Amino acid sequence: MRRIRVIPVLLISKGGLVKSVKFKNYKYVGDPINAVKIFNEKGTDEMVILDIDATRENRSPNFEMIKEIASEAFMPMAYGGGISSVEEIKKLFNLGVEKIILNNAAVHDPSLVTNAAGLAGSQSVVVSIDVKKNMFGKYRVYTRNGTENTNNDPVEFAHKMQRAGAGEIFLNAIDRDGTYSGYDGDLVKKVSSGLSIPLIACGGAADINDLCFAVEQGASAVAAGSMFVFQRPHQAVLINYPAENELKEKLFQIH
Amino acid sequence: MLVIVDYGAGNLGSIQNMLLKVGATSVISADESVINSASKLLLPGIGAFDNCMEKFNGSGLRDIMETKVNKEKTPLMGICVGLQMLMENSEEGEMDGLGWIGGKVVAFDKQKMAEQHKVPNMGWLEVKTVKDSKLTTALTDARFYFAHSFHVVVDNPADKLLVAEYGYEFVAAIERDNIIGVQFHPEKSHRFGMQLLKNFVTNF
Numbered sequence: 001m002r003r004i005r006v007i008p009v010l011l012i013s014k015g016g017l018v019k020s021v022k023f024k025n026y027k028y029v030g031d032p033i034n035a036v037k038i039f040n041e042k043g044t045d046e047m048v049i050l051d052i053d054a055t056r057e058n059r060s061p062n063f064e065m066i067k068e069i070a071s072e073a074f075m076p077m078a079y080g081g082g083i084s085s086v087e088e089i090k091k092l093f094n095l096g097v098e099k100i101i102l103n104n105a106a107v108h109d110p111s112l113v114t115n116a117a118g119l120a121g122s123q124s125v126v127v128s129i130d131v132k133k134n135m136f137g138k139y140r141v142y143t144r145n146g147t148e149n150t151n152n153d154p155v156e157f158a159h160k161m162q163r164a165g166a167g168e169i170f171l172n173a174i175d176r177d178g179t180y181s182g183y184d185g186d187l188v189k190k191v192s193s194g195l196s197i198p199l200i201a202c203g204g205a206a207d208i209n210d211l212c213f214a215v216e217q218g219a220s221a222v223a224a225g226s227m228f229v230f231q232r233p234h235q236a237v238l239i240n241y242p243a244e245n246e247l248k249e250k251l252f253q254i255h
Numbered sequence: 256m257l258v259i260v261d262y263g264a265g266n267l268g269s270i271q272n273m274l275l276k277v278g279a280t281s282v283i284s285a286d287e288s289v290i291n292s293a294s295k296l297l298l299p300g301i302g303a304f305d306n307c308m309e310k311f312n313g314s315g316l317r318d319i320m321e322t323k324v325n326k327e328k329t330p331l332m333g334i335c336v337g338l339q340m341l342m343e344n345s346e347e348g349e350m351d352g353l354g355w356i357g358g359k360v361v362a363f364d365k366q367k368m369a370e371q372h373k374v375p376n377m378g379w380l381e382v383k384t385v386k387d388s389k390l391t392t393a394l395t396d397a398r399f400y401f402a403h404s405f406h407v408v409v410d411n412p413a414d415k416l417l418v419a420e421y422g423y424e425f426v427a428a429i430e431r432d433n434i435i436g437v438q439f440h441p442e443k444s445h446r447f448g449m450q451l452l453k454n455f456v457t458n459f
Contacts, residue, residue, distance in 0.1 A: 096268040121302040123375040123402040198373045
């Protein structure tokens with residue numbers, strides 16, 4: 001049996017928990033602290049918290065809010081959004097954040113990845129890579145909530161980040177976000193195959209079979225947003241997480 | 256009084272939060288007199304081995320810690336790199352460890368591991384208890400959160416308390432007399448971490 005991490009992704013906008021479809025159409029889901037408390041009770045493996053306003057508003061992380069969330073999170077918590085300096089990273093670790101997630105800053109200033117790893121070790125540094133196909137059908141790395149095409153190839157970029165000191169790659173397929181159409185297996189396979197560090201797949205998961213599929217394609221861990229905050233078919237808000245026995249029977253059986 | 260030793264490295268807030276959750280108040284301190292009055296000590300550690308050792312040696316707290324742990328036998332729990340620091344040395348760095356426990360810190364041996372086992376080992380592993388301990392009371396089917404590229408190898412097999420498997424079996428926790436060390440993060444291992452810290456608080 002191999003335990004695979006199953007990670008809810010919580011998007012924060014204007015102090016509330018929101019969820020998107022293809023990085024657009026943000027819907028208010030509720031209070032982030034409340035969601036964290038429920039995930040605690042459900043024995044969740046780990047959480048990803050992303051402040052999707054920070055970079056766009058050109059501001060630092062909201063340390064007060066992060067402190068409040070971290071003090072309620074009795075599982076590892078990774079934070080991303082608006083991080084652009086080592087000072088901010090230090091502050092985040094002091095607040096009780098286990099891992100920091102770099103996205104836009106990793107593209108423009110890879111030395112920040114190296115410096116962050118030097119500060120706290122690679123295991124605390126995640127680079128998130130948002131990917132969309134361009135008009136020629138090639139995968140490209142986007143930043144700023146999927147609005148800015150960096151023209152980087154995700155495979156090359158992931159290797160560059162690994163060399164820079166990243167301990168983990170968080171790979172998000174923008175076109176699958178919130179669609180329940182399953183992970184982009186081709187993308188997961190391409191990016192994970194040559195990497196020595198773990199890859200977390202995100203984007204498109206609807207159920208446990210999708211989680212299994214991503215692992216079969218090479219993901220070391222699986223993340224999802226909509227699957228863990230909505231109940232289908234009517235998209236009612238319901239914080240949920242797979243039961244341990246269901247994970248053991250299916251996901252942990254994959255070699 | 257429970258003291259979390261603040262020598263400049265570690266996720267101290269998380270440990271204090273989790274202790275509070277199990278009903279134990281603690282202080283985070285770099286003050287010699289506070290440490291001197293401690294009934295139990297927690298030694299956290301995060302990041303590179305040399306960085307932690309340099310900070311610890313430079314903190315001026317090494318003497319009092321030696322006295323408390325090795326002479327007065329105050330219960331100590333090292334967490335993550337805090338466990339690794341208890342050993343004699345580490346493949347990760349050049350500096351000597353504290354040497355309070357015989358053994359060393361080594362990198363995960365990728366030659367012995369399948370490709371699917373990426374390093375760092377990041378995630379939850381179930382642990383196996385290899386000896387009786389008051390630390391593992393009411394911990395059945397426990398799993399803990401790990402985030403590390405190095406693990407300890409102890410000279411004396413009797414020091415092993417918990418083992419886990421990642422590519423191969425490695426030491427997840429040690430216990431000798433008053434000294435405990437855990438490679439995982441109890442402060443981030445929800446109900447299992449709570450139970451383990453509760454055991455440390457109430458049984459030692």
